[in-house]
Amino acid sequence: MTAVRSVAAGMNGQIKMLSIKNLHASVGDREILRGVNLEVPTGQVHAIMGPNGSGKSTLSYVLAGRDGYDITDGSIVFGGEEIVETPAEERAAKGIFLAFQYPLEIPGVATMTFLKAAMNAQRKARGEAELTTPDFMRRVKVAAEKLNVTQEMLRRPLNVGFSGGEKKRNEILQMALLEPKLAILDETDSGLDIDALKTVSDGVNALRAPNRSMLVITHYQRLLDHIVPDVVHVMAAGRIVRSGGPELALELEANGYADYVGAAAA
Amino acid sequence: MPAVQETVDQVRRIDVDQYKYGFVTDIESDRAPKGLSEDIVRYISAKKNEPEWMLEWRLEAYRRWLTMTEPTWARVHYPKIDFDDLYYYSAPKSTKGPKSLDEVDPELLATYEKLGIPLREREILAGVEGASDRRVAVDAVFDSVSVVTTFKEELKKAGVIFCAISEAIREYPDLVRKYLGSVVPTSDNFYATLNSAVFSDGSFVYVPEGVRCPMELSTYFRINERNTGQFERTLIIAEKGAYVSYLEGCTAPMRDENQLHAAVVELVALDDAEIKYSTVQNWYPGDKDGKGGIYNFVTKRGDCRGARSKISWTQVETGSAITWKYPSCILRGDESQGEFYSIAVSNGYQQVDSGTKMIHLGKNTRSRIISKGIAAGRSDNTYRGLVSAHRKASGARNFTNCDSLLIGDQCGAHTVPYIESKNASAVFEHEATTSKIADDQLFYCLQRGLTSEEAVALIVNGFVKDVIQQLPMEFAVEAQKLISISLEGSVG
Ligand SMILES: Nc1ncnc2c1ncn2[C@@H]1O[C@H](COP(=O)(O)OP(=O)(O)O)[C@@H](O)[C@H]1O
Ligand SMILES: [Mg+2]
Numbered sequence: 001m002t003a004v005r006s007v008a009a010g011m012n013g014q015i016k017m018l019s020i021k022n023l024h025a026s027v028g029d030r031e032i033l034r035g036v037n038l039e040v041p042t043g044q045v046h047a048i049m050g051p052n053g054s055g056k057s058t059l060s061y062v063l064a065g066r067d068g069y070d071i072t073d074g075s076i077v078f079g080g081e082e083i084v085e086t087p088a089e090e091r092a093a094k095g096i097f098l099a100f101q102y103p104l105e106i107p108g109v110a111t112m113t114f115l116k117a118a119m120n121a122q123r124k125a126r127g128e129a130e131l132t133t134p135d136f137m138r139r140v141k142v143a144a145e146k147l148n149v150t151q152e153m154l155r156r157p158l159n160v161g162f163s164g165g166e167k168k169r170n171e172i173l174q175m176a177l178l179e180p181k182l183a184i185l186d187e188t189d190s191g192l193d194i195d196a197l198k199t200v201s202d203g204v205n206a207l208r209a210p211n212r213s214m215l216v217i218t219h220y221q222r223l224l225d226h227i228v229p230d231v232v233h234v235m236a237a238g239r240i241v242r243s244g245g246p247e248l249a250l251e252l253e254a255n256g257y258a259d260y261v262g263a264a265a266a
Numbered sequence: 267m268p269a270v271q272e273t274v275d276q277v278r279r280i281d282v283d284q285y286k287y288g289f290v291t292d293i294e295s296d297r298a299p300k301g302l303s304e305d306i307v308r309y310i311s312a313k314k315n316e317p318e319w320m321l322e323w324r325l326e327a328y329r330r331w332l333t334m335t336e337p338t339w340a341r342v343h344y345p346k347i348d349f350d351d352l353y354y355y356s357a358p359k360s361t362k363g364p365k366s367l368d369e370v371d372p373e374l375l376a377t378y379e380k381l382g383i384p385l386r387e388r389e390i391l392a393g394v395e396g397a398s399d400r401r402v403a404v405d406a407v408f409d410s411v412s413v414v415t416t417f418k419e420e421l422k423k424a425g426v427i428f429c430a431i432s433e434a435i436r437e438y439p440d441l442v443r444k445y446l447g448s449v450v451p452t453s454d455n456f457y458a459t460l461n462s463a464v465f466s467d468g469s470f471v472y473v474p475e476g477v478r479c480p481m482e483l484s485t486y487f488r489i490n491e492r493n494t495g496q497f498e499r500t501l502i503i504a505e506k507g508a509y510v511s512y513l514e515g516c517t518a519p520m521r522d523e524n525q526l527h528a529a530v531v532e533l534v535a536l537d538d539a540e541i542k543y544s545t546v547q548n549w550y551p552g553d554k555d556g557k558g559g560i561y562n563f564v565t566k567r568g569d570c571r572g573a574r575s576k577i578s579w580t581q582v583e584t585g586s587a588i589t590w591k592y593p594s595c596i597l598r599g600d601e602s603q604g605e606f607y608s609i610a611v612s613n614g615y616q617q618v619d620s621g622t623k624m625i626h627l628g629k630n631t632r633s634r635i636i637s638k639g640i641a642a643g644r645s646d647n648t649y650r651g652l653v654s655a656h657r658k659a660s661g662a663r664n665f666t667n668c669d670s671l672l673i674g675d676q677c678g679a680h681t682v683p684y685i686e687s688k689n690a691s692a693v694f695e696h697e698a699t700t701s702k703i704a705d706d707q708l709f710y711c712l713q714r715g716l717t718s719e720e721a722v723a724l725i726v727n728g729f730v731k732d733v734i735q736q737l738p739m740e741f742a743v744e745a746q747k748l749i750s751i752s753l754e755g756s757v758g
Pocket of ligand 2: 056057058101187
């Protein structure tokens, strides 16, 4: 059975968007990812939950190709292609998007300017024509309205002086405009009040599509009430230690991570 | 965004440490013998057909200079300059002084064309980006002489005098005698005094009362000859209610030895006059190991002599091995205003010590300083500024904002602000920040698909935006490109 599952198209005909095998990553001599195995079929939403410090953000950075991590073993296959050696900007152009837990600020650069730079950079990398200004403006207008992002916000420098909620909405706006194949959302719920959480979740749900996969990283179950995942994984001490359906999130909510923290220490 | 995109495209086309203005024009020169003496001063004065008073003025400065020593307070380091090992005058043989375009050596016209400075008036429209209906008059100074000044006749119709200073000394002696040295006295400082003795060429601008200069004026300085110092002298006078915007640009060939550029610029603004002076300084900065490059030791000062007058300095400094430069304003007239907007970029082994002085003498005078220093490579970048209020300067106001951006961890940025207030009603505000292009900021951009070159260009453009906006529109795009090229290769 496992042999059949491991090929690109599994038993139920699912194409694998992402397939991570035995991934080990360290910073200096500290190993943070210690053999991660994870498969995300095309069109599915998977959640990764786990205690603080278990390596969730590290996994998201390593998937996005951030410098500074030694990949000592394992593979990351995205859309059928090994990407461990692929630079971050090329991964972005191939369709990997990371919504940051703490979005960065760029003083003096209007949000609108940044959006256009990013969209055109990716288009260029894929050999597509740059967007015309009217086309770009139209796309931004449509996406911004859905996320309650005002024109005024788009004129402000990127994330500078944005509230927590504004920053997260801005991340989802970028996701909507860049139309990734795989979106990784790192603690997109953190720092949001209930209304903002609703806006952001609606934004994310609107982007669920048969040709798009999502990896939703969260510490708390509440986000998963809004963005209902197909599969929930538990990460502890640098590994995926358990996988199950959405009900697993509820179990974790009830029992906490104590079992996993204990197991990791052992 | 197109500006950023163009920047990036431009950066791509150019190899690392290839300074695109580094070529040498092969042209026969007429040079003074090496070294400095009274005879050399006489030689220069004679070459320029100067009147006796000018020669005396120079000689007095020269004698004064002999008693002076080089300043050492700036945060720059270089081997002692042997002032007897330099040529103080060099001019293309074919040029006897400014003349009409038809007479200019085609080799020189080709040089300026290669530098992107079309001198033929009909080409100027096509050459300047974004200048669909605006024209720019150019004075082109090659080593020690002005080779041509464009649009002179048209300016004359408006009453504006725009010519080489050597010509002004002959043609408008009363104006020159009245104002030369009145802002930067011959005894001012070691380099200014040296300049007063041996200055060769530069521009002269006179805008009469109530006249708004009908076009942008500019001077393009080029050092070509080996071992030659360039000592330019520029004097701009705006009479009551006059307005002029002036821009200077500078480049030099790539040479192994260091070359000295010691300029003096004096601005005089009378009642209600306004002078906007912009610089895009791109002297050869030296190679990637710090060999060669221009020593740019410059004294620039504006005198807001009249009430409600205004002088504004905007500088984009990307070149030179060493920059030592403090464009200043003396706010003498009541309610006069001084501004200093600066972007100083250093990379490789460049050293920058630059800033401004705002000297508040009149009542209700205002000044504003916005300085953006960007240090990369192994460079050192210092902002040094003085804001002072005289006893009588009641109601003086200054706002200073100095931001430094570090790229990499082998460069340094320093801020040295001096504040002196002798009037209790003066209000001086100072803000300073130092930031780094952080790895996570870069990664954020890469994750969105930008290359690291694009990311740095974007972050830097954001950082310098407030100052770029002060440049004449024609030059803003150019300046932005230049900044990105200067920072090329600064992130791994
Ligand atoms: N750059 C780094 N250098 C050293 N240790 C790191 C680095 N990044 C993360 N870690 C450590 O790795 C562990 C996992 O961190 P992280 O991936 O941020 O966990 P999570 O997102 O699950 O809270 C933590 O113990 C953290 O301290
Ligand atoms: Mg985390």
